[in-house]
Amino acid sequence: MATFFLIIIYLAFISLGLPDSLLGTAWPVMQKDFDAPLETAGLLYMTIAAGTIVSSLASGAVLKRFGTGKVTLVSCIMTAVALLGFALSPSLIWLVLCAIPLGLGGGSVDAGLNHYVAEHYKAHHMSWLHCFWGVGATLGPIVMSSFMTGQNVWRDGYLTVAAIQFGLVVLLFVTLPLWKKAAVSQHKDVEAEREALQLEAADARKHAINPLRIKGVKLALASFLFYCGVEATMGLWGSSFLVNVKELPAATAAQWVSLFYAGITIGRFISGFITFKVNNRILIRTGQITALAGAVLMLLPLPPVFTLAGFMLVGFGLAPIYPCMLHETPVRFGKNHAQTIMGYQMAVAYTGSTIMPPFLGFLAASSTIGVFPVVLVLSAGAMLLFSEKLNAYLRRKPNHNQVSVKH
Template sequence: MAHLILLAIVYLSFISLGLPDGILGVAWPAIRADMGQPLAAVGAITITMTICSATASFFAGPIAKRMGTGAVVATSCLMTALALLGFSVAPSFGWLISLAVPLGLGAGAVDASLNHFVAAHYSSRHMNWLHGFWGVGATTGPLIMGLALASTGGWALGVRSIGLMQLTLAVVLWATLSLWAKEHSKPPTGEDAHGEVVFQPVRPLATWLAPTLFLFYVAAEMGTGLWAASILVTDRGLTQAQAGIWVSVYFGSITAGRFAVGLIANRLGNRTLVRLGIAVAALGALVFALPGVFGSAASFGLVLMGLGCAPVFPSLMHETARRFPEDVARTVIGRQMTFAYAGGSVIPAGFGLLATWAGLGAVMPVVVVILLALLALAVALDRMT
């Protein structure tokens, strides 16, 4: 029973991690109107959060080893809760930037710590479902903010509501710290005759190649999510509402795909899922990139790409605990999350420069190339480990 309770807490923690991720974009028009800020000022908040999240992820491994995963997650959840509650009463824009620091640090620490914990203690099925529950949170957060804006409560009510939900979870986490200490990892790889886990000698290159896969993958996933609507409106003639629906379907297919993949993940194995997923995602990106060949059906390439993306991130993360010994895996997972944050911010922004120089039609062919390179690197890492 304790095992199931802890698993439920882990899932709730990842829903909680996803809750704040989409609310800033929904709330920003109201926030900037209240605080008299230009449209681009949101970049100061997002850059601050990204840097802090990447930093916390990089150092989460040794911190979790010393404090314990449960204590790190509980502390980080409390930090994000207080930051969100601070957001809701912030008197000026400068306070929002300052509060983005604990919000980013807390999110990054939870992300890396929980990913390592699930990779070491649970099956590939649960890792895929874990990231599916992040999608539930990322979908629910904007809905809560939208309801708050639709009422007379304004954006502050939406942020405060999510902050109180985070605070409630923090209380639950602190009250159940003993459950984390009792959870023991099942051997992630084959055992020798003495029951000891056997790993190949660690090659330093592999400990950096594994994070590089996350840089490429997140760049492709988030770059598509960021620019798909602009491509659909500017190059394909869709309305903004229609483009928004297609982007929602894209992210929805990733979330639904992760829950579906969880049913077969243990049977197929991480490495097979990664290769199949990347291949399907590349095919979907190619279909979306070629409206001249596929016509109006090209938009369905987003759905195909989303389904292909579904198993890649969680399966790569779960396989890390099978490629490397535990202490090395902690460090590598921290690097993976740092590279993921970089891939989700720097490269999609670079796509904007590419679109300015060569047109929006150049974005998706580059995404296809990134995914093909990702497939080649994944195969190389499998051979190396």
């Protein structure tokens, strides 16, 4: 039962990653079909991300009332219908309208499945879960590029991904009665862990303070902001940069973007093993330096093959940063405050994904998409700077688990 449900959840996370990379991959062709300004993609992305934030914030109450199985099913229906709407949209206004349920559905699936795995499975399964998101994000551009070759029929790409989502809807509907049974069967395995977490939560209430007043928290939040800014900007504008600046065919550009996501996926799979020998802080620093090097490689006036290497380097670099920063939270700020700070970090991460891509879109509209690698270098550099400032502060602390508070 446990293995069967993990397969379903992993499939759901692959489907969660599939739509995330479609808009940026298809936009160079979609822009021409709709005769839209370049920055319109940023507005669409902001609409999707805003829906994700709203549904994530509301997911706690919704999951408690309806259960993970029903929420996941309804959310997948929303994303499937939204993707179908993208494929059939006759105008830009329809794209905007379809972006709303796409964001709402995606956020609910993300929060619901993360919550379910955290509640009913052991911790190491969470790492592999996010690796499967990368599988979906990698497959999205591959699916889209296969349809854009020759005829530039991006609508068929969206239609194919929508069909995959509807297939998952059928699977979730058939297995819906089993979710509660699976939860009961897994309950005993995590009973001790849940009791420990409840004791920690009770202890945290005794020492309640505003987590934003804890020294170093704002530096960590800034690192999350710029991390997600780099990842989202690469996914949304990478293809447009390759088409308009490097003069690659749209289908080839889509394949190159898929290699960026492949870098994240493979990097996370490998880093999961490396964590047995190397601590989080070293992995975070190494990843940030690698991502910065990849961004610099794209900035330099070199042949396209170096740009491809830059895309892959940024993907490999980003791979360990996000999961390692999340895992490092209790070490940095103490277990009593980790849960609350984790929520802040997730909120700021979504904010970075929401504001950074549209910001680049507006910059590109007033200049050229050639600013893409410049923004990446500045964002990756800022991420490294804030992270190293946090490390420097933590090295000065006599005991990392003794939280200092700003007065």
